[in-house]
Amino acid sequence: MLTDVLIVLGSPNNSEGVLSDTAISRLNCCVKHYEKDMLVLCTGGWGAHFNITEQAHAFCAKQYLITQGIPESAFLDFALSQHTVDDAVKTLAIISKLKNIRLTVITSDYHLKRVKLIFETILASYSMKFIGAKSNLDKKAYDFLIAHEEKAIRSITKNGLYY
Template sequence: MQTDVLIVLGSPNSAAGVLSDTATSRLNCCIKHYKKDMLVLCTGGWGAHFNTAEQAHAFYAKRYLITQGIPENAFLDLALSQHTVDDAVKTLAIISKLNNIRLTVITSDYHVKRVKLIFETILANYPIQFIGAKSNLDKKTYDSLVAHEEKAMQSITKNGLYY
């Protein structure tokens, strides 16, 4: 029997550990897709661009999911990553101990293309599906993030993926 693993990618939280709207949209998407006997892996450590709090972002993410009803025993180790490539690398280290798994990576809608490119390279030996949680951002912010993602993908395409 195959075990499903939901991987929720990190996103910003405040210095006090309050999750951003982006983070909660991804986490709520995880809750919506979670079913009994699935495993959950939260990513996100620290970084000036997303988390300067005392605890790792993944700690706050896991705590939120537990308060919303996902049992503590459903969680794999936290992937204390600093960026999207690191998410994939640290995820691989954690899931490589498991057999017969199927992955679902949850990120934001504007981030899916790059995540797919990265995860399908680093975790090439695993069946993976991707879900883009709907962003509730204003058009200017959303368009800025889409432009950032396009630029990042062009860089990967041009220079390769280093990890």
């Protein structure tokens, strides 16, 4: 029997630990797809670009998911990552102890292509699917993030993935 693991990639929270709209959209996507007996892995540690609080972003994410009805017993250890490649590397360290699992990686729609490229490289031996939670960004912010993602993908394609 396969156990499904939902992996929610981190995104910003403010200096008081209040989750950003991007974080909330990813977490709500996790809630929507969660079913009894699934496991949940939250990513995100600290970094000037997304979390400067004393608590890891993953802790804030877990607390939100618990308020939405996901039981404490569903959570795996946190992947205390600082960026997307780190998400995959630290996720691998956690899930490598589990048997018969299937992964669902949840990120934002604009981030999906790069996440697939990274996770399919680092976690190549796992069965995975990917979900891009709809972002509610204005067109200018969305276009900026798409351009950033395309540049990052070109860099990975040209230089390889280092981890």
